[in-house]
Amino acid sequence: MVSACLLGIHCRYDGGHSACSDLMELIPSVSLIPFCPEQLGGLSTPRSPANMTGGDGYDILAAKAKVINADGHDVTQAFVKGAEEANAIALVLKASIAIMKDRSPSCGINTPVYEKPVGYGVGVTAALFNSRGIKLFEVTKGGHFSCRKFQTFLEQFNDFWK
Numbered sequence: 093m094v095s096a097c098l099l100g101i102h103c104r105y106d107g108g109h110s111a112c113s114d115l116m117e118l119i120p121s122v123s124l125i126p127f128c129p130e131q132l133g134g135l136s137t138p139r140s141p142a143n144m145t146g147g148d149g150y151d152i153l154a155a156k157a158k159v160i161n162a163d164g165h166d167v168t169q170a171f172v173k174g175a176e177e178a179n180a181i182a183l184v185l186k187a188s189i190a191i192m193k194d195r196s197p198s199c200g201i202n203t204p205v206y207e208k209p210v211g212y213g214v215g216v217t218a219a220l221f222n223s224r225g226i227k228l229f230e231v232t233k234g235g236h237f238s239c240r241k242f243q244t245f246l247e248q249f250n251d252f253w254k
């Protein structure tokens with residue numbers, strides 16, 4: 093599973109993408125399944141940017157925090173639905189690894205959290221994936237991804253299942 097914007101799909105809040113050239117190198121050798129939880133949750137593209145408020149993805153899944161967009165609307169339900177739909181795709185495809193876009197309130201692993209407690213935390217879909225045992229990788233700041241590290245991990249992973 094891969095955050096779709098990293099593969100050049102125009103699903104970002106601003107209608108753009110975050111294509112990662114490092115990741116594109118994997119296309120010939122690895123089956124990559126693009127997904128965008130915010131679209132799966134029913135949000136439009138483009139859409140108002142949103143932030144986790146009062147907690148991270150785990151708190152949001154536990155109904156202890158919210159996702160609020162720049163217009164001040166509570167879009168928590170759409171983010172939770174998107175996470176559940178993305179997880180449903182992972183279950184159908186028996187996907188056990190996900191490569192996630194950084195700083196996203198859905199996909200990020202170290203995403204800013206606003207209001208109390210401020211800091212960084214996992215996005216809503218990343219939290220659900222992690223709680224279901226899906227191994228997460230994140231494209232780092234600047235759009236870089238260590239294909240070599242990932243391929244080493246895949247080789248070990250494949251050996252494990254042989």
Ligand code: SF4
Pocket residue numbers: 095096097098103104105127128129130131193196198199
């Ligand atoms: S929700 Fe994830 S896949 Fe969709 S645009 Fe944001 S970071 Fe990319």
